[in-house]
Amino acid sequence: MGRLIPGLRRNARIKLIHSEFSSREGFTGLIASDGRYYFEGGIPPGEYLILAQVQAQAESNKWSDLYYPGAIKRTEALRFGCLASPPIGHSISTRL
Helix, strand or coil: CEECCCCCHHHEEEEEEECCCCCCCCEECEECCCCEEECCCCCCCEEEEEEEEEECCCCCCCEEEEECCCECCHHHCCCEEECCCCCCCCCCCCCC
């Protein structure tokens, strides 16, 4: 479980992506009305990154990537190890 910056929920999506692959595909998190996000079970063991994608403008197809802990570059993101598949998460507390 983690939490997005207040007010981002409507124009954001959260993902858990494998750190060893270049793809931005992964496990999409559920974002609650208070900004908390969750990743449900079924996540295989490995190292992951948390990626927040924020819509540049409402009704736009352009999304900006932000990796935890506030990194724009994937190489600067914090990696999370997952040994089993319990709910995991973390807060993203940076300004966009």
